[in-house]
Amino acid sequence: MVELSREALHVSVVDPVSASMNFLNEVASRFPEAISLAAGRPFDEFHSATDIDKHLQAYLTHLRERGLGPARSRQLLTQYGRTNGHVGDLIARMLDVDENIQVPAAAVMVTTGCQEAMVIALRGICSGPNDVVLAAEPCYVGFTGAARILGIEVVPVPESADGLRPATVAAVAADVRARGKNPRALYLVPNFANPSGVSLPVATRRALLAVAADADLLILEDDPYGLFGLDDEPRPTLKSLDADQRVIYLGSFAKSYFPGARVGFLVADQPVVDAAGRRTLLADELSTVKSMLTVNTSALSQAVVGGMLIDSGFSLRAANQAKISFYRQNLRTLLAALERTFGDGPVTWNRPGGGFFVVVDVPVDASEELLEVSARDHGVLWTPMRFFYVSGGGTHAIRLSCSALEPPQIDEGVRRLAALLRA
Structure with a gap:
């Protein structure tokens, strides 16, 4: 049987940053009950199979x-x-x-x-x-x-x-x-x-x-x-x-x-x-x-x-009014939950004027190993910011996404994140 050396494969196959999305999907599949503040996908309920035929x-x-x-x-x-x-x-x-x-x-x-x-x-x-x-x-x-x-x-x-x-x-x-x-x-x-x-x-x-x-x-x-x-x-x-x-x-x-x-x-x-x-x-x-x-x-x-x-x-703007309203509410919910939970403590975050994502600076190494602990022991997923740097960076920061959840899930996800950081 043929065996291939992994080191002989192209860098795009073996590079850990290139494999980051696969890693996130793999962790999510092993802990399906975890609240995902990692997924940047749209909210499921906006999609209907009947729209396809229409x-x-x-x-x-x-x-x-x-x-x-x-x-x-x-x-x-x-x-x-x-x-x-x-x-x-x-x-x-x-x-x-x-x-x-x-x-x-x-x-x-x-x-x-x-x-x-x-x-x-x-x-x-x-x-x-x-x-x-x-x-x-x-x-x-x-x-x-x-x-x-x-x-x-x-x-x-x-x-x-x-x-x-x-x-x-x-x-x-x-x-x-x-x-x-x-x-x-x-x-x-x-x-x-x-x-x-x-x-x-x-x-x-x-x-x-x-x-x-x-x-x-x-x-x-x-x-x-x-x-x-x-x-x-x-x-x-x-x-x-x-x-x-x-x-x-x-x-x-x-x-x-x-x-x-x-x-x-x-x-x-x-x-x-x-x-x-x-x-x-x-x-x-x-x-x-x-x-x-x-x-x-x-x-x-x-x-x-x-x-x-x-x-x-x-007009996509006209077609997306319900989505625009929903995602606005979700981002405001996420920012309010961070403020309520972390206040003026060592955890800080930016305040985007829109979109799906907030970057949170944390007083710990936001590694893949910590994400594993977060999913297994605290039931919450997030994305390490180090995935988004070409030559190092983002080691003490995480990306939170609010697009795929409903507001109560966002609140609970932030509560679980706080429990992880306290631990």
């Missing part, structure tokens, strides 16, 4: 109104399809309505979740061995994991308490160039970031675009949480402020519709010019990468998402 029928009606007959509609939903997807025009309309982003439908690639969008964008823009990407740190592990799989170096840009600072981005980019590397892009989540919960002020967003222009950086803007602020204050995306097409916008319907659809997208409207002067859009060029990954995104899932967009008047 939105599918809405999309089929849309196809009939466009003049497609039964045979063509059947083919569109059941056969291999266009690599970049068949609902790009509907997503473009949604971006215009909700985010004031005006792009042609051809600039939209529909992907199998936002994770695929990250892989495609990274593979397309990083072509040489010296190409690296900068990323706000702490950073979503899905992005650092995608880069690790592709063998692309991620250079962290440390966040401050109020988020990424443009001067820090400029300094890190200059240092990278001084080392003989080529910084190609900056990845960030400007609205209620995972894991830090930080949201950038508008002035900082504009300054980041200016720094990116000076440093010749593309920006990979990931925006899964922008709908879920504690208030209705407008928070313009970097893409909506993007005057010179420097931003590649990454989106997902996981939080705003349901994760099981596995539909995400990227907006890449940057012009690409070849040696003969032929001009195309970056989204078209990236289609060759996607065609070798997933061929095309599930046509049925696209149809269901397309029907939802049609039924909502192309």
Whole structure:
């Protein structure tokens, strides 16, 4: 029988940070009664199987109104399809309505979740061995994991308490160039970031675009949480402020519709010019990468998402009012529970203006071993912040998520966390 050395496998297989999500899922499966303040998934009760058929029928009606007959509609939903997807025009309309982003439908690639969008964008823009990407740190592990799989170096840009600072981005980019590397892009989540919960002020967003222009950086803007602020204050995306097409916008319907659809997208409207002067859009060029990954995104899932967009008047904000209200209540519940339980003690936390996550600094080593004790002996799960650092950090901090629970469970989860820390 063949035996393989684990050390001989690719770093993305054996790296502990890359395996962090599997570890959390494994702990949760062994302690199913534990309250999970670790899971960043949407609340289950918002999803109904009946919505799938409802939105599918809405999309089929849309196809009939466009003049497609039964045979063509059947083919569109059941056969291999266009690599970049068949609902790009509907997503473009949604971006215009909700985010004031005006792009042609051809600039939209529909992907199998936002994770695929990250892989495609990274593979397309990083072509040489010296190409690296900068990323706000702490950073979503899905992005650092995608880069690790592709063998692309991620250079962290440390966040401050109020988020990424443009001067820090400029300094890190200059240092990278001084080392003989080529910084190609900056990845960030400007609205209620995972894991830090930080949201950038508008002035900082504009300054980041200016720094990116000076440093010749593309920006990979990931925006899964922008709908879920504690208030209705407008928070313009970097893409909506993007005057010179420097931003590649990454989106997902996981939080705003349901994760099981596995539909995400990227907006890449940057012009690409070849040696003969032929001009195309970056989204078209990236289609060759996607065609070798997933061929095309599930046509049925696209149809269901397309029907939802049609039924909502192309506004995710309008379609998500109940979710927005629920997640606001949950975040306020979590912050109030922390205040009530820990007060002015040695445990401290940040106070995000929206999203799903709060970072708590604790006077203990927040290790995987402690998480095991927490789940087994105290019945509560959380995420070690060290998972979100490229080269060390976050050892005495944890991320709490409030999205998947009801308020009484959040209160009880915080009570159990306090018991763990007392022990």
